[in-house]
Amino acid sequence: YLKIVEAGDGNRHEHFLEDGKISSIHNILFSLNRPTQGAINISTSDSTYYIQSPFGGSFLRMADQFSDTLLPNTRQALQLRSLYNVGTMRFVIPEPVIKGNYGVIAVSETEEAEVSQEALIVDISTDEGTIRKAILGGKGIAKFTDPITIGGLNFSLAFGSKVYELPFKIRLNDFIAEKYPGTEKSYASFMSKVTVEDERPFDYDIYMNHILDHHGYRFFQASFDPDEKGTVLSVNHDFWGTWITYLGYFLLYIGLMGIMFFGKTRFKDLSRSLDKIKAKKAGITTVFVLGFLFSTTAQDHAHNNLPSQAQLDSLLEQSIVTQEHADAFGRLIIQDEGGRMKPINTFASELLRKLSYKNSFRDLSPDQVFLSMMLNPPLWYNIEFIALDKKAENDSLRSIIGVPRNQKYVKATAFFDEKGHYKLAPFLQEAYATNTPDKFQKDFKDVDLRLGLLNRALGGEIVKIFPLLNDENNKWISAVEYRSGKYQVADSLYANFISNSVPYYLMSVKKGIVNNDYDEATKLLQAFHQNQKNHGSEILPSPDKVSTEIIYNRLDIFNRLYKYYALCGLIMFFVLVFAIFKERRIWRIATYFFKGSIVVLFLWHTAGLILRWYISGHAPWSDAYESILYVSWATMGMGLLLGRKSQLTIAAAAFVSSMLLWIAHQSWVDPAIANLVPVLDSYWLMIHVAVIVGSYGPLTVGMILGVVGLLLIILTNEKNKERMKINLREITVINELSLTVGLVMLTIGNFLGGQWANESWGRYWGWDPKETWALISIMVYAFVIHARLVPGLRGNWTFNFLSIIAFGSIMMTYFGVNFYLVGLHSYASGAQVITP
Numbered sequence: 001y002l003k004i005v006e007a008g009d010g011n012r013h014e015h016f017l018e019d020g021k022i023s024s025i026h027n028i029l030f031s032l033n034r035p036t037q038g039a040i041n042i043s044t045s046d047s048t049y050y051i052q053s054p055f056g057g058s059f060l061r062m063a064d065q066f067s068d069t070l071l072p073n074t075r076q077a078l079q080l081r082s083l084y085n086v087g088t089m090r091f092v093i094p095e096p097v098i099k100g101n102y103g104v105i106a107v108s109e110t111e112e113a114e115v116s117q118e119a120l121i122v123d124i125s126t127d128e129g130t131i132r133k134a135i136l137g138g139k140g141i142a143k144f145t146d147p148i149t150i151g152g153l154n155f156s157l158a159f160g161s162k163v164y165e166l167p168f169k170i171r172l173n174d175f176i177a178e179k180y181p182g183t184e185k186s187y188a189s190f191m192s193k194v195t196v197e198d199e200r201p202f203d204y205d206i207y208m209n210h211i212l213d214h215h216g217y218r219f220f221q222a223s224f225d226p227d228e229k230g231t232v233l234s235v236n237h238d239f240w241g242t243w244i245t246y247l248g249y250f251l252l253y254i255g256l257m258g259i260m261f262f263g264k265t266r267f268k269d270l271s272r273s274l275d276k277i278k279a280k281k282a283g284i285t286t287v288f289v290l291g292f293l294f295s296t297t298a299q300d301h302a303h304n305n306l307p308s309q310a311q312l313d314s315l316l317e318q319s320i321v322t323q324e325h326a327d328a329f330g331r332l333i334i335q336d337e338g339g340r341m342k343p344i345n346t347f348a349s350e351l352l353r354k355l356s357y358k359n360s361f362r363d364l365s366p367d368q369v370f371l372s373m374m375l376n377p378p379l380w381y382n383i384e385f386i387a388l389d390k391k392a393e394n395d396s397l398r399s400i401i402g403v404p405r406n407q408k409y410v411k412a413t414a415f416f417d418e419k420g421h422y423k424l425a426p427f428l429q430e431a432y433a434t435n436t437p438d439k440f441q442k443d444f445k446d447v448d449l450r451l452g453l454l455n456r457a458l459g460g461e462i463v464k465i466f467p468l469l470n471d472e473n474n475k476w477i478s479a480v481e482y483r484s485g486k487y488q489v490a491d492s493l494y495a496n497f498i499s500n501s502v503p504y505y506l507m508s509v510k511k512g513i514v515n516n517d518y519d520e521a522t523k524l525l526q527a528f529h530q531n532q533k534n535h536g537s538e539i540l541p542s543p544d545k546v547s548t549e550i551i552y553n554r555l556d557i558f559n560r561l562y563k564y565y566a567l568c569g570l571i572m573f574f575v576l577v578f579a580i581f582k583e584r585r586i587w588r589i590a591t592y593f594f595k596g597s598i599v600v601l602f603l604w605h606t607a608g609l610i611l612r613w614y615i616s617g618h619a620p621w622s623d624a625y626e627s628i629l630y631v632s633w634a635t636m637g638m639g640l641l642l643g644r645k646s647q648l649t650i651a652a653a654a655f656v657s658s659m660l661l662w663i664a665h666q667s668w669v670d671p672a673i674a675n676l677v678p679v680l681d682s683y684w685l686m687i688h689v690a691v692i693v694g695s696y697g698p699l700t701v702g703m704i705l706g707v708v709g710l711l712l713i714i715l716t717n718e719k720n721k722e723r724m725k726i727n728l729r730e731i732t733v734i735n736e737l738s739l740t741v742g743l744v745m746l747t748i749g750n751f752l753g754g755q756w757a758n759e760s761w762g763r764y765w766g767w768d769p770k771e772t773w774a775l776i777s778i779m780v781y782a783f784v785i786h787a788r789l790v791p792g793l794r795g796n797w798t799f800n801f802l803s804i805i806a807f808g809s810i811m812m813t814y815f816g817v818n819f820y821l822v823g824l825h826s827y828a829s830g831a832q833v834i835t836p
Contacts, residue, residue, distance in 0.1 A: 001098055002032050002042060006091040016102050017042070028089050032097075040086060042078060044097060049078035057086035104134040117141065120159040126151035135159040167215060168198040170233075177228045179339065179473055190224055192231040206233065209760055218242075220762045236762045245764070249751050256744045267740055270733050274645045315379050316362075319372040321509060323365060325518045328525055330367035331546055333532055335464045335476035338674055341539050343546050344370065344463075349553045350672055351457055355450055356409070357387040359556055366553075370457070375506055377458035381412040386450065389443075397443055400424065412454060415447075424448060465528055466498045467536035474539050479503075501527070549615045557608035558629055558671075561601060562661030565636070568597045569654030576648060591647060598654050602636050605657075609633060616673045621689045624818060625664055625671045630690075631814075632660035634697025638738060642701070646734050652704045660700075688756050692749025692774065696810055698742035699781070703807035705735040709800030732796045735803055736785070743781045750774045773813040780809045 001016040006025060015030075017023050022031045022039060029039035041052045057070040061082040070076065070086060084091050104119040118138040124131050128151035135145060137159030144158040174193040191207035196214055206212050212219040216239035223232040259265040321329075330345030348366035353359060361369050373380045387409055388397065398405055401414045401423050415423050428448055431441035456462050460480040468475045469491060477487050479502040482495070489495040505524040512518035532540055541549075572594040575587055609629060612620040621630040639653020665671070709731045716724040753771065754764040765771060784802045787793040793802075 051078040055087040319375040326367035384409040565658035572651040628664040632657040634694040638698040688752040695745030702739040706800040706803035777809040
């Protein structure tokens with residue numbers, strides 16, 4: 001047999017041509033070692049293969065991209081593993097002739113994955129007898145066999161997907177795949193412009209989260225062809241089922257929210273019981289110690305030919321511009337790798353944070369540092385400002401590059417030997433080759449990526465400030481990219497401006513440093529701004545948005561907040577402890593002061609989220625960093641809400657919020673504002689994500705209150721037994737209220753996610769890891785809430801203990817799924833290990 005692979009109908013099919021036989025493939029005859037007039041004749045002679053076709057054509061050899069003409073009615077050598085275009089047929093013969101029997105056979109379970117088609121074996125019986133026939137098919141296949149005649153009757157059979165005929169037609173007029181400015185594969189959206197041909201034809205645009213609903217049929221934008229010339233739509237037909245389901249969902253939402261506000265519910269009973277507990281306490285404040293939970297984290301080989309430290313300091317001083325000019329430079333807009341338009345100030349801030357883990361260097365702002373890098377790149381290869389964490393893994397890194405164990409900052413040249421060889425190269429080859437790098441390899445890769453970022457910044461590749469003329473995707477380039485010949489500019493004046501303006505600007509800046517006169521440099525900055533307005537106004541952010549983003553960068557709200565939350569929360573804990581042993585007016589004043597401070601910090605937290613929302617143009621919970629910010633905000637908000645019943649809850653929530661914000665600013669979380677993927681560009685992002693991620697707040701408060709409850713049990717003795725009992729009961733009631741609120745939000749959020757999925761993809765549930773783990777968390781917390789109904793599981797100790805254990809399911813739903821598992825909700829798809 002000779003294997004022939006073709007895609008005559010757009011789908012890949014394999015055919016086996018038997019030696020000495022003729023076969024019809026899409027009405028074109030093929031023969032193997034049987035010369036036939038009008039057929040594509042293939043013949044073999046020893047190990048040589050020949051082809052003779054009645055039609056002319058061409059072939060392309062895949063291995064080396066060699067192409068040639070196939071002459072009609074001429075015997076030529078057949079090229080294996082080459083794409084032939086002959087008449088209307090495109091085919092490949094991937095391998096030499098093979099020996100064997102052709103037929104349908106049973107396969108084992110382990111072999112099923114390798115089989116592209118299944119088979120159904122049927123017996124067709126008539127009065128004249130029975131014929132057994134094997135029908136190839138399977139999911140997504142609806143191809144009928146050639147007619148079979150038995151006893152004067154014609155049979156045509158098919159095994160596969162059922163075919164539905166629409167009562168109307170849809171014609172594709174155009175398919176538009178819009179990419180983020182300047183990117184090649186980062187799609188902002190994709191849309192099918194169609195015409196519905198019915199009694200009253202009409203045009204419609206189908207794109208993500210914008211479906212076509214006609215006569216009960218709903219069409220969803222599913223995917224598209226790689227060449228962007230064809231579209232794939234998914235369809236369902238379930239008008240009544242959809243609305244009945246949605247009605248059921250809304251009844252569920254109303255019922256769940258109703259238990260918190262109406263009727264004789266346990267939630268209402270618990271709220272009322274808190275007032276009784278408060279009366280019993282008669283001014284006694286809860287004893288609370290959380291010290292063991294808080295743990296503080298983180299505590300020259302120069303070659304003779306390199307500049308001395310004094311020389312480096314002098315060179316650095318000669319490359320520092322005034323803050324005023326640096327601010328003006330920082331407002332210049334660049335286009336990042338993801339197509340986002342942002343001020344240079346944002347990139348400079350991100351660069352400095354990634355390299356030095358700080359927002360400034362020697363009292364210099366990020367804009368001053370980045371401009372200094374552009375003025376004197378070699379200098380910054382020799383300045384010690386690249387931070388190394390004080391971790392055990394980095395001890396071996398320090399050993400490799402030859403710096404002391406206690407040295408926190410190193411220079412880029414430390415990673416190279418005297419001959420310029422990269423010291424990490426032997427280790428990186430293995431680190432990048434494995435899919436499961438260990439901690440040492442992760443640190444090597446992290447440093448390598450940071451050095452690569454520094455190299456691109458010092459080389460000027462990052463400074464993409466020049467819009468390409470008449471580029472359909474609004475691509476912006478840097479002067480370095482243009483001089484490399486990668487991009488062409490027809491306008492000679494503009495080409496000259498791109499090539500020479502940046503070097504001339506840097507010369508003007510150097511003169512300004514010497515003469516303290518930046519007028520010439522400022523005029524060039526204005527020219528850059530005007531050029532961007534002239535040629536890139538379509539995607540240029542407004543001046544107000546640029547100013548807001550720069551203010552946001554300088555305030556660095558969230559990085560500062562975790563320190564302030566921790567400080568106020570911990571001091572408030574101690575004040576409450578002191579107040580228990582001796583009631584004094586100063587403790588009451590201090591409590592109100594720190595409570596007020598936490599309220600102010602929460603308002604600042606809220607303002608930070610609003611600023612980020614305005615800058616990014618979408619709700620601030622679309623990626624890992626933003627979702628942690630939002631969870632910490634929801635946690636603090638729930639703490640303040642429940643704090644009306646217990647001051648302790650506010651202190652606990654402040655501590656948890658500080659820990660979450662501290663996590664958000666670790667090296668494995670990227671705080672950069674990014675563009676949205678198409679499916680997230682929807683109002684559902686505000687509804688579904690806000691509710692389900694917001695539920696983590698009260699559940700986190702419940703976890704920390706569980707810890708508090710267990711501590712109270714530990715600290716109970718004969719002298720304070722009665723007082724502790726009242727305080728423990730208060731904590732447990734607040735804990736149950738918090739978990740109930742969290743469970744209600746988690747459940748509603750999960751069902752809202754089902755609605756979003758149905759509006760985006762036409763299905764409610766797909767067993768995505770996030771969906772599955774959210775369901776598991778709902779079941780876990782439903783058990784915790786109802787455990788009191790089981791006689792053996794009643795009691796304060798059990799409930800508080802379960803509220804801590806249950807939080808493991810939230811940790812898996814949030815961190816585990818996002819960073820370990822691959823799915824629609826994953827941020828890193830297994831790239832990061834954050835178990836500690």
